[in-house]
Structure formats: C-alpha cells, structure tokens
Amino acid sequence: MTIQEALQIKNRLRADAEFAADARTEALCAQYPEIRKIDEELSSFGPSLVAAAMRGETETLEKLGKDNLELQKKRAALLERFGLRPDEDAPKYACAACKDSGYVGLSLCGCVKKLIATDAYRSAGLGKGLTDKTFDNFRIAFYEGEDREQMERILEFCRRYVANFTEESAPVLFIGKTGLGKTHLSAAIACGVAEKGYRVVYESAQKLYDTYESARFGKDPASVERTELYENCALLIVDDLGTECSTQYTAATFFNLLNTRLINRKPILINTNLNKAQLEKTYGERVLSRLFGEFKVLLFKGKDVRMQKIGG
Ligand SMILES: [Zn+2]
Incomplete structure (x- = not known):
C-alpha cells in the first residue's frame, strides 16, 4: 500500500464519519426545533465573519467569535437537557489526532503509517x-x-x-x-x-x-x-x-x-x-x-x- 492509497482510505473514513454525523444532526433538528434554530444562527456566522475579516474589523471579528462560542455552549446545554451528549452529532473519526485527514499539521499522522504497516504485515x-x-x-x-x-x-x-x-x-x-x-x-x-x-x-x-x-x-x-x-x-x-x-x-x-x-x-x-x-x-x-x-x-x-x- 502506498501513502497515496492509505490517504484515500483515510479520506473515505472521514467522508463516512461526516456523512453519518450530518444524518444525526438532521434527525436531531427534526426532533428538536430549538436545535435547528441555533444551527441556522450558527451557519449565518460564516458570511459575517468573512466580511468582517475582509474589512479588517477586528472588534467585530472578536464579537462574532464570542457570540459563536455562546451559541455553541447553548446548543451543548440544550442537548444535555434532552438527555444527550454535547457531542451527540459530532463526527466520530477513527483517528481523533488527525480527524481522518491523515495529517497532523504538515506531518503524516501515525494512523497512516499504521495502516501501511498493517497492510504490509497482512501481505507478509x-x-x-x-x-x-x-x-x-x-x-x-x-x-x-x-x-x-x-x-x-x-x-x-x-x-x-x-x-x-x-x-x-x-x-x-x-x-x-x-x-x-x-x-x-x-x-x-x-x-x-x-x-x-x-x-x-x-x-x-x-x-x-x-x-x-x-x-x-x-x-x-x-x-x-x-x-x-x-x-x-x-x-x-x-x-x-x-x-x-x-x-x-x-x-x-x-x-x-x-x-x-x-x-x-x-x-x-x-x-x-x-x-x-x-x-x-x-x-x-x-x-x-x-x-x-x-x-x-x-x-x-x-x-x-x-x-x-x-x-x-
Ligand atoms: Zn490520524
């Protein structure tokens, strides 16, 4: 197995984890409209953040960051109130270190090397x-x-x-x-x-x-x-x-x-x-x-x- 092939496997794992997480989010929102409302607010942050960054408005950026964090906390608290874990619909990556991207910073993650080694052992x-x-x-x-x-x-x-x-x-x-x-x-x-x-x-x-x-x-x-x-x-x-x-x-x-x-x-x-x-x-x-x-x-x-x- 080449590094490239191992990275492709990691990419598939990552996509699968994110797809499954999206499905859990959708199910949550369908059941709890309060969560959907928060998610909609959260997704509206993206464009405002980009705009503020482009205009170089540091104070606005800071405020947006704080508001975003507050909303996330509110979401986690709501989930707990419903008897769910705060990371209920977060992606469950096979490797927490690289979130199945295969890289930690600029270096290959240990999980990629392990994948290649395991394959080599298997074929040996x-x-x-x-x-x-x-x-x-x-x-x-x-x-x-x-x-x-x-x-x-x-x-x-x-x-x-x-x-x-x-x-x-x-x-x-x-x-x-x-x-x-x-x-x-x-x-x-x-x-x-x-x-x-x-x-x-x-x-x-x-x-x-x-x-x-x-x-x-x-x-x-x-x-x-x-x-x-x-x-x-x-x-x-x-x-x-x-x-x-x-x-x-x-x-x-x-x-x-x-x-x-x-x-x-x-x-x-x-x-x-x-x-x-x-x-x-x-x-x-x-x-x-x-x-x-x-x-x-x-x-x-x-x-x-x-x-x-x-x-x-
Ligand atoms: Zn990894």
Missing part, C-alpha cells in the same frame, strides 16, 4: 500473534550468563539486519532448541523489513510444503502463484523448519527453493529446532552444506523461555 502473512513481537519486547532478561551474551549479540545482529536490509542481504539460519525466541526474532525481522516497504513472506515450513504440494502439476493457480512468491519475494522467512511431515518430496522441494534463492542472491531466513545432525538426516548433505556453508548461522542458547514465562 504475519498474523496478530506475530506482529506484536518486536526487538524492544524481546525479554533478554530470561537469559543468563554466557547465554545472555550470545543472545545480546544475536539481538544486535537482528536489529542491524533490519536497519541495513537490502534485497541482497545475507541468508540467515536461526538454530537452537524450542522456546528460545527464534520465532520472536524472526517475526520482529519480518515486521521491520515489511515496514520498510519490502515484500516479505513469512511462512511455516508445513504451510510452505502444503502450498508446493497443491501447486504440483499446476493444479491450483493460487498455490502456483504463491510458490513463485516464495522464490521471488524480497525476504522469505521459513518458520519452524523440521516440524513438517518430511518426505523425499519435501526434502527435494526445500533444496530447490533454497538453491533458487541462493543463486539469485535473495535473502532467506530460516529458523529450526533441529540440530545439525537432524538437519542432515532430514534434508540430506546437499542442504546441510548450503545451510552451513552459505548462511549466517546464529545459535540460540538458554533455557526454554516459554516455560519461564509460564512459571512467572
């Missing part, structure tokens, strides 16, 4: 459970001693990876036992790179194989398209390699995908609970030599963080 395949994983909420305190030193180095590497990301960044392998934060840091990298506008695909190894399986012999066009994305996107992240039901076919598929991306110098981030021997057993020597020969390998250390979190 990052669900809600993953988009809240950041470098800042990675709990380094769960790691002790040498483990912590190692994890601090990894965390720093990940931050730099996002900051310096290009479509030719190095391939990366996160390796280590379960519950050591591999998914957390993979997701944080995915979000960070997606926010920079790169096409990221985050996929579990199982889903990846299922898609290749459906795409076999061109059976399912959507799956074929997705496999092309695996090969061509700016950053492919494969979560939990080794948990899929592996067959000769999945091993060959994985090798081909790996090869394609490495030959084209496209980055890929893989995380796995398998150790070196298990990886070799599951995917064969060819894959192993690619992973340990060409990837930046990061060994996650520590005690199972998830168990520690459950323990308080």
Whole structure:
C-alpha cells in the first residue's frame, strides 16, 4: 500500500464519519426545533465573519467569535437537557489526532503509517500473534550468563539486519532448541523489513510444503502463484523448519527453493529446532552444506523461555 492509497482510505473514513454525523444532526433538528434554530444562527456566522475579516474589523471579528462560542455552549446545554451528549452529532473519526485527514499539521499522522504497516504485515502473512513481537519486547532478561551474551549479540545482529536490509542481504539460519525466541526474532525481522516497504513472506515450513504440494502439476493457480512468491519475494522467512511431515518430496522441494534463492542472491531466513545432525538426516548433505556453508548461522542458547514465562 502506498501513502497515496492509505490517504484515500483515510479520506473515505472521514467522508463516512461526516456523512453519518450530518444524518444525526438532521434527525436531531427534526426532533428538536430549538436545535435547528441555533444551527441556522450558527451557519449565518460564516458570511459575517468573512466580511468582517475582509474589512479588517477586528472588534467585530472578536464579537462574532464570542457570540459563536455562546451559541455553541447553548446548543451543548440544550442537548444535555434532552438527555444527550454535547457531542451527540459530532463526527466520530477513527483517528481523533488527525480527524481522518491523515495529517497532523504538515506531518503524516501515525494512523497512516499504521495502516501501511498493517497492510504490509497482512501481505507478509504475519498474523496478530506475530506482529506484536518486536526487538524492544524481546525479554533478554530470561537469559543468563554466557547465554545472555550470545543472545545480546544475536539481538544486535537482528536489529542491524533490519536497519541495513537490502534485497541482497545475507541468508540467515536461526538454530537452537524450542522456546528460545527464534520465532520472536524472526517475526520482529519480518515486521521491520515489511515496514520498510519490502515484500516479505513469512511462512511455516508445513504451510510452505502444503502450498508446493497443491501447486504440483499446476493444479491450483493460487498455490502456483504463491510458490513463485516464495522464490521471488524480497525476504522469505521459513518458520519452524523440521516440524513438517518430511518426505523425499519435501526434502527435494526445500533444496530447490533454497538453491533458487541462493543463486539469485535473495535473502532467506530460516529458523529450526533441529540440530545439525537432524538437519542432515532430514534434508540430506546437499542442504546441510548450503545451510552451513552459505548462511549466517546464529545459535540460540538458554533455557526454554516459554516455560519461564509460564512459571512467572
Ligand atoms: Zn490520524
């Protein structure tokens, strides 16, 4: 999503909020003629204000301003008397900061950036459970001693990876036992790179194989398209390699995908609970030599963080 597209969405939200507010005002006026009378008086201020401003009549301007404010107060008091909120028919904007204009002063409002980021997460395949994983909420305190030193180095590497990301960044392998934060840091990298506008695909190894399986012999066009994305996107992240039901076919598929991306110098981030021997057993020597020969390998250390979190 471009900034322009995000602003168009905001404009629609703004128009909808104002349209709904107008309808509420109309209903109010129909029910309470006193309100209509005040609104008519209020709308007559516009031309008088412009005229006074053009003639440079500051005193008149001040008086008009005061009268306007008085009328608005009177209107709010009336609404309260009718048991309604003073802002009963004010537009309900999705973002109070920019009133859905997309700008606060001359700067883009945070809601526009959020809209673009959310869209990037969605197209990366990052669900809600993953988009809240950041470098800042990675709990380094769960790691002790040498483990912590190692994890601090990894965390720093990940931050730099996002900051310096290009479509030719190095391939990366996160390796280590379960519950050591591999998914957390993979997701944080995915979000960070997606926010920079790169096409990221985050996929579990199982889903990846299922898609290749459906795409076999061109059976399912959507799956074929997705496999092309695996090969061509700016950053492919494969979560939990080794948990899929592996067959000769999945091993060959994985090798081909790996090869394609490495030959084209496209980055890929893989995380796995398998150790070196298990990886070799599951995917064969060819894959192993690619992973340990060409990837930046990061060994996650520590005690199972998830168990520690459950323990308080
Ligand atoms: Zn906003």
